[in-house]
Amino acid sequence: MASKRKRDSPEEKEKRVSPFPDEVLERVLGFVKSHKDRSSVSLVCKDWYSAERWSRTHVFIGNCYSVSPEILVGRFPNIRSVTLKGKPRFSDFNLVPSNWGADIQSWLDVFVSAYPHLEELRLKRMTVTDESLDFLAHSFPNFKALSLVSCDGFSTDGLATIAAYCKNLTELDILENGIEDLGGGWLSCFPENFTSLEILNFANLNSEVSFDSLERLVARCKSLKVLKANKNVTLEQLQRLLSRAPQLMELGTGSFSQDFSFLQYEELKKAFNNCRNLHTLSGLWEATSLYLPALYPACANLTFLNLSYAALQSAELAKLLPNCPLLQRLWVLDTVEDKGLEAVGSSCPLLEELRVFPAEPVVGGGGGVTESGLVAVSRGCHKLHYTLYFCRQMTNAAVATVVQNCPDFTHFRLCIMNPCQPDYLTNESMDEAFGSVVKTCTKLQRLAVSGLLTDLTFEYIGRYAKNLETLSVAFAGSSDRGMQCVLEGCPKLRKLEIRDSPFGNAALLSGLERYESMRSLWMSACNVTMNGCRLLAREMPRLNVEVIKEDESDDTQAEKVYVYRSVAGPRRDAPPFVLTL
């Protein structure tokens, strides 16, 4: 039930530009889904702005502090689905102190009266308390979909209230959160007559849930399409779940480990054989070569295989992949080594995205993948356009070869795990590597750099990366000039995050004109001072310039700086260690 708008007065009707009534326009615009398109639509003229705001049902807010809940509900009266992102991305890596903010409650307080029919809430890096979850469950009778990614502040008790009280829940997606796991009892809180669930992802919760409850839930939710179980679910239990839900499209297996008899193994294989709709597979926490073949029958239509928690060896991967000819996205651990990646190159011609995570995410250490692995993939997978690659050694030549083979990269995130490591063969900096990336990949939207880098890298970026939207920098650059090049040269830059690099006030202030067209800037452990930040704040009143101050020892340095545009003014809920200048 959309709120009705007032009819235009006769005078206004005469002056209008569009030849058809508002209702028609709204209807047409209802088909426009993309946020960017909707923004464009709203800028055409007043009528279109008006029609757009009345017809919009989904809003995406990339920085929860860029706008206030009041402003949001004031502009968009008919929202059903809200996506909010909170903390700066580096909070994922513990660079942002807890209690920083981004609490959902202040939004819920406003939504409860403005959007009583709210159906979906998708949050990333927000703080969500059990009280908020409780409030959500009780205040929004139509609530359907809850997705929490990398959030914190809640426990499994909060999930229990969602399960118990959201009668129309279709989606519960809990991913990689800082959750307090008080046990698996929450799953048993879904009422016996509850059948609407379509998406259930609790793969990242550690406590064991009652398998009995889970099995019955799966059995009665006939529309279940996505089930991602946690690692306590054994092979045998998995087989039983699969036999209840052969219609699954996305599956997160449990541990995939157990002492199986031959008969049980055959049952499992049969169960997988019946899953003809599976296009996404993940989990496999403890999969061994012994039981992996059981899932081969289900891999024929797989487009996304997430093995990033399964420590597979190269041989196991090499045997698995030929069964997945349609694979488009692959996430693996670096335990598969270069040899495993060679198998990727030869078995996955349609691959578009490759992410290789480190099994041992430490500086130093050994093993993992090298530059050869990435090169091997690029040779066989010409459609590759997204990579996240953690490695311990890299060369300029290898990167050049990779982008030569795959010039369509849109996301190139290379993480050489030892900070400031040069090309290990030539001992030179890695400037040329990223130079080749930006020169060759003209569609590049997202770049993360690593290794030993001078200002030259940033000169290249500024000169060539004209479509770049997100840049992540760590331990790189030699002077202010580096950052200046980027700010001056990349017109589409929206997010810039920098840590531990020698950029100071001059660099910060060179972007004065840019920051209002960007979502945010993060600089930590750089050379920026409080005075520099104050100057920025003074010159650009529509930016929020925040400094996170964690200890008292040095008052002149701005240890962590977060700058973002906002129409909501300075934060009203900032904790004492966040100074708004």
Added chain:
Amino acid sequence: MSTPLEHDYIGLSEVSPAMENSEKISSSSSTVSTELEDKNNVLNLKETELRLGLPGSESPERKSGSGLSLLGRGVEDKNSYSLGVLKTFVSGAKRGFSDAIDGSGKWVFSGNAGSEVDMSKGGVLFSPRGGNGGKSLSVLENTTQQPGPTAPVLKEVVPASPKPVQEKKPQISAANDHGMAPAAKAQVVGWPPIRSFRKNTMATSPAKTGDDAEGKSGSGCLYVKVSMDGAPYLRKVDLKIYSNYTELSTALEKMFSCFTIGQCASHGVPGRDGLSESRLMDLIHGSEYVLTYEDKDGDWMLVGDVPWEMFTGSCKRLRIMKGSDAIGLAPRAMEKCKNRN
């Protein structure tokens, strides 16, 4: 100032991550100091001597052995350890790391970046400044200014240094001396950029090594009885399927959780924000229970003191003792708990 070395009952927070990493990095489970290299057996004995002390201490005999984590040149003279709060600059870039990557200074090795135990204790332990992670760190001295290197460290291409993350205990020191350099780099807050959740998960279920490629068939098995005070029956575990103390601890936790649920509720373990940790883990790491084992000589020992390999070689049976019974066996466990809580 010198503060004594502390071991908790299971030694997880200080010794075992070092052990872990040392295992991962080198086959030798002891430290990697040059002078000790040639005295293998002697080395092991030295390794296993019980040392007492609070975190942050420098144990003189162990200066070059396992013991100390020294942070770049500058900190040595200060004789204390940085908790990773490498206080930075007056003029900008951080020094410690640039010093470290000079390659000439001593490297710091602080165990897994965010060693399993510390990471799994929740929250932002990883970053000493990061908010509430400081509970256990607060015991230690963490306001050390980085002495010395305010220096001109910026060589042409060396950027600002990161803050090495320290967990509280001294770890294997400069492995640099003999070609173990890659192993002993300074750990940095939030680097490599992996989400905490993933880091924790990988920490508690470490990657299988090559020998596991054929599945879980080991070269043998080593079943030992595990008893828990108050439990009606014992269990048996195969020590060969674990490769470090953390795995063993997690497995035992799972096995015996049913016996401790009652206590969980009444224990009142303070909730931790941030990352999850089962209540039982808290209990086992807390003061309620102490994990001990009977060795070849029939003595009851505290689990966690010796390198893992040595432990599996000498362990005959395990016993999860009530904290009250463990007085004398694990005096630091109590103290540690008080500090933590």
